[in-house]
Amino acid sequence: MEPGENLNDFVVGSVPTLIYIPDFVTDSEQDQLVNNIYQAPVSKWKSLKNRRLQNWGGVVHEKGLLAQDLPPWLTRTTRRIFEESGLFPSDVNHVLINEYLPNQGIMPHQDGPAYFPVVAIVSLGSPVVMDFTPHSSLRLCTSALRDSVEDNISCGGASDIETDKWLHNHHPFSVLLMPRSLLIFKDMAYSDYLHGIKDSEVQQYDGAVNVLEAMKHHGGNQPLSGSEKAIVLEKTGDSKSLHRTAKRISLTCRMVSKVHKNLFKF
Numbered sequence: 608m609e610p611g612e613n614l615n616d617f618v619v620g621s622v623p624t625l626i627y628i629p630d631f632v633t634d635s636e637q638d639q640l641v642n643n644i645y646q647a648p649v650s651k652w653k654s655l656k657n658r659r660l661q662n663w664g665g666v667v668h669e670k671g672l673l674a675q676d677l678p679p680w681l682t683r684t685t686r687r688i689f690e691e692s693g694l695f696p697s698d699v700n701h702v703l704i705n706e707y708l709p710n711q712g713i714m715p716h717q718d719g720p721a722y723f724p725v726v727a728i729v730s731l732g733s734p735v736v737m738d739f740t741p742h743s744s745l746r747l748c749t750s751a752l753r754d755s756v757e758d759n760i761s762c763g764g765a766s767d768i769e770t771d772k773w774l775h776n777h778h779p780f781s782v783l784l785m786p787r788s789l790l791i792f793k794d795m796a797y798s799d800y801l802h803g804i805k806d807s808e809v810q811q812y813d814g815a816v817n818v819l820e821a822m823k824h825h826g827g828n829q830p831l832s833g834s835e836k837a838i839v840l841e842k843t844g845d846s847k848s849l850h851r852t853a854k855r856i857s858l859t860c861r862m863v864s865k866v867h868k869n870l871f872k873f
């Protein structure tokens with residue numbers, strides 16, 4: 608963010624509250640982060656079915672964080688997120704680093720209850736589309752209500768009218784995450800929506816709420832420099848699609864309020 612710029616200038620979409628800051632890290636910061644991530648011992652990577660990840664800051668439990676200090680190469684970025692956003696009550700103390708190959712993604716999910724309900728995601732490498740879907744419990748409820756003719760299924764006390772009203776106010780949407788950008792989400796976008804990334808090499812970004820903001824900083828279809836050469840955004844007819852040709856690495860930065868000092872050294 609430049610001096611004089613305000614966080615409100617970066618709000619995108621109509622659901623409270625999504626903040627998209629293009630070019631949050633510079634090219635050289637991106638390179639440094641990537642180098643440090645790949646310098647970590649192989650044992651630091653945890654392989655999941657559809658991606659691998661590194662966990663920094665300690666182990667998150669239901670009861671809080673068994674904390675370990677973040678390394679200085681990460682705090683350079685997390686400190687800025689804390690200071691410039693002003694949205695966390697104290698320093699970011701937990702970072703998940705996810706690596707996605709072009710055909711990998713993350714299932715729609717809601718972040719766990721241990722975290723303070725604000726998340727900041729730094730994107731590096733290939734752009735992707737992140738989808739936000741209204742929280743499934745109420746949606747499943749709605750279809751149950753519709754399908755059930757004979758009895759009065761009650762969905763947490765929500766009437767048909769209330770559920771329809773809820774759905775009327777909760778439309779799915781997506782966000783285009785360009786390399787070096789920062790996405791912050793909180794409030795309803797955090798509590799009432801699941802977020803996820805499709806595991807496909809080609810993703811549609813028609814529904815993205817920040818296309819203009821994302822493109823402005825990346826010159827539309829202009830040739831791009833350095834690590835951003837991998838970006839291919841295509842517009843065929845009415846459909847806008849994104850070809851993922853390189854890896855994406857994201858830093859999910861959060862704050863766990865309850866911290867237990869970790870007595871064990873690893």
Ligand SMILES: O=C(O)CCC(=O)C(=O)O
Nearest residue numbers: 703705713718728857859
């Ligand atoms: O990679 C991303 O952008 C999302 C990661 C995420 O949602 C998470 O770690 O909870």
Ligand SMILES: [Fe+2]
Nearest residue numbers: 716717718802
């Ligand atoms: Fe998440």
